[in-house]
Amino acid sequence: MIENTYEKIVSLKELSIHLGGKMVLNRISLDVYRGQIIGYIGPNGAGKSTTVKIMLGLMDAYQGDVEIFGKDIASGDHTYKRRIGYVPENAEIYDNLTAQEYLTFVGQLYGMEEREIENKARKLMAQFDMENVFHTRISSFSKGMRQKVLIISSLLHDPDLLFLDEPLNGLDANSVMIIKEILAQLAAQGKTIFYSSHIMDVVEKISNRIILLAEGEIVADGSFSELQKKNTEGTLEEIFNQLTGFNEHKEIAGEFVRIVNGGKRDG
Numbered sequence: 001m002i003e004n005t006y007e008k009i010v011s012l013k014e015l016s017i018h019l020g021g022k023m024v025l026n027r028i029s030l031d032v033y034r035g036q037i038i039g040y041i042g043p044n045g046a047g048k049s050t051t052v053k054i055m056l057g058l059m060d061a062y063q064g065d066v067e068i069f070g071k072d073i074a075s076g077d078h079t080y081k082r083r084i085g086y087v088p089e090n091a092e093i094y095d096n097l098t099a100q101e102y103l104t105f106v107g108q109l110y111g112m113e114e115r116e117i118e119n120k121a122r123k124l125m126a127q128f129d130m131e132n133v134f135h136t137r138i139s140s141f142s143k144g145m146r147q148k149v150l151i152i153s154s155l156l157h158d159p160d161l162l163f164l165d166e167p168l169n170g171l172d173a174n175s176v177m178i179i180k181e182i183l184a185q186l187a188a189q190g191k192t193i194f195y196s197s198h199i200m201d202v203v204e205k206i207s208n209r210i211i212l213l214a215e216g217e218i219v220a221d222g223s224f225s226e227l228q229k230k231n232t233e234g235t236l237e238e239i240f241n242q243l244t245g246f247n248e249h250k251e252i253a254g255e256f257v258r259i260v261n262g263g264k265r266d267g
C-alpha cells in the first residue's frame, strides 16, 4: 500500500448499493491519496462503473459514506464536481458539434471563460495534430480522434481528480505513449487518477496501486509487486485470473469454436 501520509482525496466507507434487486457493491471501504494512480480493475459486471458513477454524484441510492476532497458528497454541495475530470467508456459525444463547439460546451459546464477555453482547447488539439479539424464536425472523426477530444474535454479545467474508463480505446501506439506520459506527469504533480481498464499490461505499468473488484467486493488492493508477493508470481493478467477463480479459457474457447463449426468435434 502507498503511504498514508498524503492528503485523502477519496474516502469510501462501507459503500453498498442494490440495483435491480441485486447487491452490486457490498460494503466497499477505500481511501485514495493525492497523486495515486489507481488501476481499478475487475471482471465485467463487477461494479467498477457503478462505483465511479456514485463518486461522480450520478447515483444516490447507496448506503455508506462517500467523501471527496474531504467532504461528504451527500451534503448537497456539488462544487467538488468542478475539480473532477471524466472520460466515460461509451461517451455520447455530440456528433453534430464541431470539436471547438463541444469543448466550449464542456468548458462552460466547468465554469471556464469562453476565451480561455478556446485558447486552451486549440493548443491541446494541436498537441494531438488535430488543429486543422478544430472547426470540423465530430461526426466525421475517426474513433481515435473522438477519444482524443474526450481526453482533452476531461482535462480542460485542470482537474485534481480524474476518472478514466478505457481511455486508450481506439488510440494508436504513438498516442498511447503520449497519454501514458501525460498521466504519469499529472500524477507527479499531485493529481489523482482512477484508471479503469481491461488491458492488464497497461494497468500493470501505469498504476502505482491496483484495486481488484469482484462481485462488488475488493479482493485485492496494493502495488503490482505487493500483489505479486501475495499471489503466485506472474503478470497482472495471471493474478487477475487467479483471484477471480478463472481457469477455463481453453474449454470455453474450444466449445465456442465447436459451435461455430456447426457442432462438429474436430473441425
Ligand SMILES: Nc1ncnc2c1ncn2[C@@H]1O[C@H](COP(=O)(O)OP(=O)(O)OP(=O)(O)O)[C@@H](O)[C@H]1O
Residues within 6 Å of the ligand: 019, 020, 024, 042, 043, 044, 045, 046, 047, 048, 049, 050, 051
Ligand atoms: N441501473 C441499473 N439497474 C440494474 N442493475 C444495474 C444497473 N447498473 C448496473 N447494474 C448491474 O450492476 C452490475 C455492475 O455493473 P457495472 O457497470 O458497475 O460493472 P463494471 O464492473 O463497470 O463492468 P464492465 O467491466 O463490463 O464495464 C452489473 O451486474 C449490472 O448489470
